[in-house]
Amino acid sequence: MTRWKMASLREALGQTLRDIGNEHPNMVVVNADLRNSVKSNYFVDAFPERTIDVGIAEQNMIGVAAGLASAGYIPFALTFARFASKRAADQISMCVDYSFNNVNIIGAYAGIFTGRQGVSQQTLEDTASMRAMPNMTVIDTADVVEIAHVLRFAAAYQGPVYIRIGRDEWPVVFGDDYRFELGKGQWLRRGGDVAIMNSGLMLSHSLDAAESLAAEGIEASVINMPTVKPIDAALIADVAESIGAIVTVENHSILGGFGGAVAEVVVETHPAPMERIGVPDEYSESAPNADLAERHRLTAPFIAEAARRVVGRKASTRSNGGGVRDG
Amino acid sequence: MTKTERSEATRHVRGEDEVRRLAYLSERTRYDIIDTLGVIGSGHPGPSLSIVEILVALYFNEMAVYPDAPKHTERDRFILSKGHGALGLYAVLSLAGFFARDELFTFECLGSRLQGHPDARLTPGVEVSTGSLGQGLSFAVGTAIAARLGSKAFRSYCLLGDGETQEGNVWEAAMTASKYRLDNLLAIVDWNGLQGGVTLEVMPSMEPYLAKWEAFGWHALDVPGHDLAALLAAMDTARATSGKPTVIVARTVKGHGVSYMENQVGWHSGTVEGENLATAFREIGARLQAFGEEVTA
Numbered sequence: 001m002t003r004w005k006m007a008s009l010r011e012a013l014g015q016t017l018r019d020i021g022n023e024h025p026n027m028v029v030v031n032a033d034l035r036n037s038v039k040s041n042y043f044v045d046a047f048p049e050r051t052i053d054v055g056i057a058e059q060n061m062i063g064v065a066a067g068l069a070s071a072g073y074i075p076f077a078l079t080f081a082r083f084a085s086k087r088a089a090d091q092i093s094m095c096v097d098y099s100f101n102n103v104n105i106i107g108a109y110a111g112i113f114t115g116r117q118g119v120s121q122q123t124l125e126d127t128a129s130m131r132a133m134p135n136m137t138v139i140d141t142a143d144v145v146e147i148a149h150v151l152r153f154a155a156a157y158q159g160p161v162y163i164r165i166g167r168d169e170w171p172v173v174f175g176d177d178y179r180f181e182l183g184k185g186q187w188l189r190r191g192g193d194v195a196i197m198n199s200g201l202m203l204s205h206s207l208d209a210a211e212s213l214a215a216e217g218i219e220a221s222v223i224n225m226p227t228v229k230p231i232d233a234a235l236i237a238d239v240a241e242s243i244g245a246i247v248t249v250e251n252h253s254i255l256g257g258f259g260g261a262v263a264e265v266v267v268e269t270h271p272a273p274m275e276r277i278g279v280p281d282e283y284s285e286s287a288p289n290a291d292l293a294e295r296h297r298l299t300a301p302f303i304a305e306a307a308r309r310v311v312g313r314k315a316s317t318r319s320n321g322g323g324v325r326d327g
Numbered sequence: 328m329t330k331t332e333r334s335e336a337t338r339h340v341r342g343e344d345e346v347r348r349l350a351y352l353s354e355r356t357r358y359d360i361i362d363t364l365g366v367i368g369s370g371h372p373g374p375s376l377s378i379v380e381i382l383v384a385l386y387f388n389e390m391a392v393y394p395d396a397p398k399h400t401e402r403d404r405f406i407l408s409k410g411h412g413a414l415g416l417y418a419v420l421s422l423a424g425f426f427a428r429d430e431l432f433t434f435e436c437l438g439s440r441l442q443g444h445p446d447a448r449l450t451p452g453v454e455v456s457t458g459s460l461g462q463g464l465s466f467a468v469g470t471a472i473a474a475r476l477g478s479k480a481f482r483s484y485c486l487l488g489d490g491e492t493q494e495g496n497v498w499e500a501a502m503t504a505s506k507y508r509l510d511n512l513l514a515i516v517d518w519n520g521l522q523g524g525v526t527l528e529v530m531p532s533m534e535p536y537l538a539k540w541e542a543f544g545w546h547a548l549d550v551p552g553h554d555l556a557a558l559l560a561a562m563d564t565a566r567a568t569s570g571k572p573t574v575i576v577a578r579t580v581k582g583h584g585v586s587y588m589e590n591q592v593g594w595h596s597g598t599v600e601g602e603n604l605a606t607a608f609r610e611i612g613a614r615l616q617a618f619g620e621e622v623t624a
Contacts, residue, residue: 028476049476050476052472052503052507053506054499054502054503055499055502055503057496057499057502057503059461059462059465059495059496059499060465060468060496060499060500060502060503061465062465063462063463063464063465063466063468063469063496063500064465064466064468064469064472064500064503065469066455066465066466066469067404067455067465067466067467067468067469067470067471067472067473067483068469068470068472068473068476069469070404070454070455070466070469070470070473071404071469071470071473071474071477071479072400072473072477073473073476090459090462091462091465091496093459094455094456094457094458094459094462095455095456095462095465095466098446098447098448098456099447099448099455099456100447100448101455
């Protein structure tokens with residue numbers, strides 16, 4: 001397995017926001033407490049006059065950010081993904097999404113890897129709820145490089161954006177050649193037996209899984225898809241048709257998230273064997289990240305196992321004449 | 328003279344003639360509200376009629392409005408947080424020239440720009456979509472902070488329902504407004520004493536009400552909400568107040584101006600037709616005639 005270099009996700013969030021503050025004089029940060037947790041303190045120190053602190057009041061944070069956006073500012077509203085996507089869901093719907101205000105919502109500590117803090121600080125359903133909002137752009141991030149690119153994109157983009165970002169030291173997958181394009185998947189590896197489609201923090205595990213599969217003669221493609229909405233439907237349809245076996249991987253519930261978004265395209269274009277790796281329909285708990293990954297089967301061996309299963313199903317489907325029978 | 332210039336010419340004018348002009352515009356607004364309800368059938372007459380004088384005072388005297396350029400960067404911001412008063416707002420916006428009066432009769436119809444609750448993307452003059460209660464004041468805090476950051480002179484106004492201030496989000500916004508000493512922000516509470524289908528008394532008490540706002544760092548004024556001279560004076564006081572936001576608690580009558588609707592919880596929403604419709608036209612028409620305008624239903 002690859003030995004990955006590690007870097008802190010939330011440090012990347014905080015430092016990039018400060019850098020963007022230098023590039024966009026009308027960018028503002030709206031904090032609902034948590035400035036030390038989500039590392040907006042870098043921006044706060046550099047631009048105190050462009051920092052708005054509303055207290056532990058996420059609903060208010062979203063409304064204030066929307067008002068600022070309507071007057072031409074570029075607000076980044078930061079809190080944990082749970083509090084943004086659940087407590088302030090209606091404010092996001094009304095003031096940001098329906099009203100189409102240019103607010104960038106940072107869902108930090110998205111998913112289960114939140115530093116042993118347990119269920120109340122984890123978020124399993126934010127992608128599901130955010131991508132059901134008609135005007136929302138939803139992006140998940142895999143490493144510090146992708147975080148920096150996605151935040152810069154959001155600052156320049158006009159419209160509501162929800163961005164999932166993790167917390168901890170995490171494998172750095174991308175290099176200087178990384179490019180983010182809204183709504184486009186990225187091919188990291190090409191193989192014709194199975195496609196591993198990843199969104200977010202599980203990317204190093206997805207790549208490791210592909211490597212171990214190659215050792216047993218199974219050639220896997222690895223496609224990173226930071227944009228969950230708008231989903232890259234053309235790419236998914238092409239992969240479903242040409243490769244015909246898909247495993248989706250995400251740090252989110254298997255219900256309604258990235259895997260759900262891919263499945264929606266697959267069943268409506270080229271139905272193909274598919275499995276979803278993510279948190280099963282259950283709550284997580286307090287534990288070190290590695291233990292949580294094992295408990296919820298969010299590691300390379302489980303991804304490889306799912307890949308073998310869909311490859312097997314593809315083979316049996318094709319030997320049965322594509323599964324189509326005449327009555 | 329453009330609509331915008333006409334509006335600028337009457338800003339902050341004081342005196343009996345101006346109060347009389349605004350009273351006349353209030354009856355015109357009431358007439359249009361009833362006319363619309365009569366044509367399309369049902370709606371929220373009560374919560375639209377209680378805010379008529381407040382809206383007329385804002386749009387025809389207090390605020391910098393640009394009916395010819397609704398997104399003008401120097402415009403004062405008005406947020407109808409109590410979105411169920413939408414028809415009252417639309418009647419005033421059309422009277423001020425944001426869109427034609429005929430468009431009122433598309434209210435709540437498929438494809439209309441005039442939704443049952445305000446829609447920021449459809450209706451000229453609407454700043455943010457509301458109707459899910461408790462959210463508008465936060466938005467107004469945002470626009471008020473934006474004015475401060477950009478050294479802009481525009482002011483922000485937010486009209487809330489009395490029952491709406493049971494929402495916790497309102498008090499989160501109140502705290503932030505006071506932290507940032509937003510003296511460019513005026514909240515107005517339409518205190519008509521009724522909410523939804525019941526009186527306020529059956530709900531958890533919000534008293535002492537003005538003291539609550541004061542405790543949150545606001546300058547609070549108790550004002551008779553259909554008294555135009557008193558409303559204008561309170562708005563003068565608010566503009567002269569520095570270092571803190573002001574709230575006007577406007578004591579209003581739900582359904583004001585249509586006798587059988589006044590203070591009747593049943594007229595929060597309903598159908599205006601037949602004899603009821605004729606009575607409403609007759610009452611408002613009589614007051615308009617007193618101003619010298621012939622009105623036929």
